Amino acid sequence: MRQSLIMGNWKMNGSRAEGQTLAKALAEGLGEVSQEVAVCVPFVYLTDIREVLASSPIALGAQNVADQASGAYTGEVSATMLADCGCKYALVGHSERRSYYGDSNATVASRFVQAQKQGIVPVLCVGETLDEREQDKTFEVVDEQLDAVIDAAGIDAFANAVIAYEPVWAIGTGKTASDEQAQEVHKYIRERIAARSQAIADKVQILYGGSVKPDNAKGLFAMADIDGGLVGGASLDANGFLQICHSV
Ligand code: PGA
Numbered sequence: 257m258r259q260s261l262i263m264g265n266w267k268m269n270g271s272r273a274e275g276q277t278l279a280k281a282l283a284e285g286l287g288e289v290s291q292e293v294a295v296c297v298p299f300v301y302l303t304d305i306r307e308v309l310a311s312s313p314i315a316l317g318a319q320n321v322a323d324q325a326s327g328a329y330t331g332e333v334s335a336t337m338l339a340d341c342g343c344k345y346a347l348v349g350h351s352e353r354r355s356y357y358g359d360s361n362a363t364v365a366s367r368f369v370q371a372q373k374q375g376i377v378p379v380l381c382v383g384e385t386l387d388e389r390e391q392d393k394t395f396e397v398v399d400e401q402l403d404a405v406i407d408a409a410g411i412d413a414f415a416n417a418v419i420a421y422e423p424v425w426a427i428g429t430g431k432t433a434s435d436e437q438a439q440e441v442h443k444y445i446r447e448r449i450a451a452r453s454q455a456i457a458d459k460v461q462i463l464y465g466g467s468v469k470p471d472n473a474k475g476l477f478a479m480a481d482i483d484g485g486l487v488g489g490a491s492l493d494a495n496g497f498l499q500i501c502h503s504v
Contacts, residue, residue: 260291260504261461261484264491275301281494283312291504299333302341317345323366335374346371350381351424361404368405379418386425411452419462420486426466435475438464442481470496473503
């Protein structure tokens, strides 16, 4: 049985005080849960949020990680620094990084490797654009995104990684993939991993992301290969996010 994981992605939103208030509400409101909960917060607030979450089981994540270990990479934040700030997770290859900041599959693979070297669990985001879906290229795109990382890190690396399937057309648009549409791709991803290692395929958590809301979370999380969610917009509202956390 895979443990469920619900992860909030605050993206570039809120002030320090707003983040602290949100984290406090989550810490106080979560209660007893068997699933894991985490929040990916802006780099500059990591240590503030870590303090608020100190006595709660909610884990801390970053939204990106440098593709190099250290050195002259102005503006980047290394995996060592993230570990130092108490991060358990780091997103790699979020579609906003891929599309607005030019992260290639090769860069994403390097970020993944750097995170793992420091004991941070990379959350590899994959997913197709609307154009790609309409051209029937969903599986092809997901394959390329997965293969780049498997080639660089090896399949065994997925024993300590999370995959998030986020169809780009569903992110922040209010359009969610149907439960069946999401399940179809999740199952495909698990089969691709199983072709290399059944043991890892059985174990790896595959999260769904793309307009997860309190009213659609239950249906999505009930699907066989959906092990939780990566929640953007709806993670900025404490009550809504807690409701999603309890939809597992
Ligand atoms: P959304 O974002 O829930 O606002 O669609 C998901 C994500 O980008 O991680």
